[in-house]
Amino acid sequence: MAGTTARRPLRADARRNYERILAAAQQAFAAHGADASLEGIARQAGVGSATLHRHFPSRRALLDAVFHDRVEALCARAQEHARASEPGAALFSWLRDFNAYAAASRGLVGSLLRDGRDTDLLQEDDDCKMMITTAADELLQQAQQAGAARPGIRTEDLLALVSAISLAAEDHDDDAQAGRLLDIAIEGLRPHRCEHPTSTRETFS
Known part of the structure; x- marks a missing residue:
């Protein structure tokens, strides 16, 4: 994935959060375009906004x-x-x-x-x-x-x-x-x- 080549491998729980955020973002961007709510994406993924921004600044x-x-x-x-x-x-x-x-x-x-x-x-x-x-x-x-x-x-x-x-x-x-x-x-x-x-x-x- 983009921007991950220099990262250390994620822990299992962090990897799950990362994948859930991506899945929620794919649905939100497809439905609402590039301006889809990031808070809504975090809620759909079952994580907090801080977790989303930690993975995607x-x-x-x-x-x-x-x-x-x-x-x-x-x-x-x-x-x-x-x-x-x-x-x-x-x-x-x-x-x-x-x-x-x-x-x-x-x-x-x-x-x-x-x-x-x-x-x-x-x-x-x-x-x-x-x-x-x-x-x-x-x-x-x-x-x-x-x-x-x-x-x-x-x-x-x-x-x-x-x-x-x-x-x-x-x-x-x-x-x-x-x-x-x-x-x-x-x-x-x-x-x-x-x-x-x-x-x-x-x-x-």
């Missing part, structure tokens, strides 16, 4: 732990696309994977990618954000080097784009809207065409 740490495995799988898809496709196709295919995941996560991906109000500023365990940023950055650089993506685009632009699309589509019943919005955006990521459209104006003498 911020909401971001809890989000990271809940979504770490799924984000890890998403980023593995980036490597698969890079091996199987041309750089531009790899980038755009992975953006569609990322977009579908973000749209299905009720705005939770956006919370992982931005600094929340209750994020511990000293925390360095933003594993999910780091993994997503790294995957996007590698694909974008390869696509730009191949001339398949505009040179002025930055990695943070891609992450903000997908986050914004997921939030825009969140309140609509149209499940396909996020995909359509991304298709429109992808056209803006491609290099500008060199040819100029022929003017349709008539020239009068």
